[in-house]
Every structure is written in structure tokens, then in C-alpha cells.
Amino acid sequence: MKLRVLGCSGAEMPGHRQTAFLINDNMLLDAGTAASVLDENAQQQLKHIFITHAHLDHVNSVPALVDNLMLSRSPSSIKVYGLKAVLETIRLHLLNDKVWPDFTKIHNHNTETPVMAYVEIEENTWMDIDKVRIKAVPVEHSIPAAGFLLEEDGRVLLYSGDTGPTESIWNAASQIHTAIVEVSFPSRMNDMAFKTGHLTPSLLMLELAKMPMPPERLFISHIKPQYQDEVIDELLAMKMSGLTIIKEDEVYEI
Ligand SMILES: [Zn+2]
Ligand SMILES: [Zn+2]
Known part of the structure; x- marks a missing residue:
């Protein structure tokens, strides 16, 4: 499974893009950033967008993406997946x-196919998308939210989405090869993290202890740029094995 980081920041500003991960060229995990990063050809290859939750920093690019698809010379359509809520x-x-057209009612030119379709997913249920199996597991955030588990060729990727302290996702697979977990604030802001449904380095340690086995690689995303140096210093001081602070535009083989 190929993972390209389009955006992995907890806020938008120069040098910091909002969350979106490209899987195998045709699938997005969240779409906080995409239309301004992927070229036209790469956007046309997108077929599936899995959304963890409806906060703007995770759906920001959906309107631009579907608009670009409608205008593209080769008609293509895209499915947007998420929990019902x-x-x-x-x-x-x-x-x-009102804010933007309902693209499920707009067809590609000369076709009967709508530009986009919604696919409601059941929590804790695997589904097959080409060679990738994926399932959504609810997590604890300020609005309904899920993380995702993906598996291809026996390799398992966990993506937490935005979450505070939570339970079931850590046990959703017997072994996780790579976990992308959010850490938004430094530990001195644990109160804020609890209130807003996010993690800090010290809360992350408690979450990792809930996993049956630690992941081989632990990728950190969603750090608020305002606290980036402090959060990274804290994480490095904890000497967690397999820790990587992921970066935008990097490609990782899972
Ligand atoms: Zn959120
Ligand atoms: Zn977020």
C-alpha cells in the first residue's frame, strides 16, 4: 500500500496543509487538502474519498475536487464514504x-453518471475497495467521528482521524504495522485536548498502552503549527519506537 501525505497539519498556514492522505493513487483518507496539491491527471484518478468526520479541516477540498471533476475533459465520478452522521x-x-452545489444531482457532460455519490458505511465492517480492505471504527471527538483500518497484502494501516482518549480502535486488528495517530497539543494542554477531543504526547502514551502490540511504525499527524516545536520535542524525549513525524509530500510504503 502506498501512502502519500498531501497534508498532515492541525491548521492551515504557509507550509502547513490540512489533513489528507492519498492511498494507492485512487483513494483519499480525508480531504482537507487535495485540489491544490494534486495535478489534474492525479485528481481524475481519484475514485474514493473516505471522510473521518465533517470538520472543515478534513473536508475542505471536497467542493473543489468535485467541481474539477465535473469540468474535466474525461468524465469521471467519485464516491464519498463516511458514517451516516x-x-x-x-x-x-x-x-x-447553497454553500456549493449538490454534485450528486449534477451529471458529467454526455453521461448519465452523477459527478459524485455518497456511500454510507457501517461501523466495524470491512469493505473491499480494489485490493484494499477498509473499515471504520468510531472514535471520541467533539462530533461523530471514526478512524479507519486498511489492509492490503497482510499489511495493516491504522488512521485515527481526530480523536481524544478512545478505546475500540486500538483493538480493531491483532497487529498494526503503521499507525497514523493525531497529536494536536503539548501535554501541558491536556485539559484543552480532553475538551476538544484531541491527544497530546502524554495522552498518546496512555492510548498506545491499550494496543495488544505496539505498531511497527508510529506516524504522528495533526500537530497544531503554533505548538509544533514543543510537541515534537516532547515526543522525541519519550523515545517511542518507530516514531516518525510525517511530512507533507512524503511517500511511504506501508
Ligand atoms: Zn476535528
Ligand atoms: Zn482536524
Whole structure:
């Protein structure tokens, strides 16, 4: 499984893009950033967008992506996947024919195919997308949210999405090869992390202890740029094995 980091920051500013991970060229995990990073050809290869939750920093690029697809010379369409509550929020508050058109009602030129379709996913249920199996596991955030587990060729990737202290996702697979876990704030802001449904380095340690086996590689994402140096210093001081502070534009083989 190939993972390209389009954006992995907890906020948007120069040098910091919002969350989006490209899997095998045709699947996105979250779409906080995509249309301004991928070229036209790469955007047309996208077929599946899995959304962890409806916060803007994870769906920001969906409107631009579907608009680009509609205007592209070779007609293509895209599916947007999420838990029922997540899709409902996108439908009602983003692609609602007011903020932006409802692209499920707009067809590619000369075709019967809508530009996009919603696919509601059941929590804790594997589904097959080409060679990748994927399942959503609910996590604890300020709005309904899930993380994802992906498996290809026996290799398992866990992506937490945005979460505070949570339970079931850490046991959702017997072994996890790579875990992308959010850490938004430094540990001195644990109160803020609890209130907003995020993690800090010290909370992350407690979460990792819930896993049956530690992941081979631990990728950290969603650090707030305002606290980036402090969070990274704390994480490095903890000497966790396999720790990587992932970077935008990097490609990793899972
Ligand atoms: Zn969020
Ligand atoms: Zn977020």
C-alpha cells in the first residue's frame, strides 16, 4: 500500500496543509487538502474519498475536487464514504445547493453518471475497495467521528482521524504495522485536548498502552503549527519506537 501525505497539519498556514492522505493513487483518507496539491491527471484518478468526520479541516477540498471533476475533459465520478452522521452533515451544510452545489444531482457532460455519490458505511465492517480492505471504527471527538483500518497484502494501516482518549480502535486488528495517530497539543494542554477531543504526547502514551502490540511504525499527524516545536520535542524525549513525524509530500510504503 502506498501512502502519500498531501497534508498532515492541525491548521492551515504557509507550509502547513490540512489533513489528507492519498492511498494507492485512487483513494483519499480525508480531504482537507487535495485540489491544490494534486495535478489534474492525479485528481481524475481519484475514485474514493473516505471522510473521518465533517470538520472543515478534513473536508475542505471536497467542493473543489468535485467541481474539477465535473469540468474535466474525461468524465469521471467519485464516491464519498463516511458514517451516516458524517455524510448527513456534509449534505446539509456543505454541498447543500447553497454553500456549493449538490454534485450528486449534477451529471458529467454526455453521461448519465452523477459527478459524485455518497456511500454510507457501517461501523466495524470491512469493505473491499480494489485490493484494499477498509473499515471504520468510531472514535471520541467533539462530533461523530471514526478512524479507519486498511489492509492490503497482510499489511495493516491504522488512521485515527481526530480523536481524544478512545478505546475500540486500538483493538480493531491483532497487529498494526503503521499507525497514523493525531497529536494536536503539548501535554501541558491536556485539559484543552480532553475538551476538544484531541491527544497530546502524554495522552498518546496512555492510548498506545491499550494496543495488544505496539505498531511497527508510529506516524504522528495533526500537530497544531503554533505548538509544533514543543510537541515534537516532547515526543522525541519519550523515545517511542518507530516514531516518525510525517511530512507533507512524503511517500511511504506501508
Ligand atoms: Zn476535528
Ligand atoms: Zn482536524
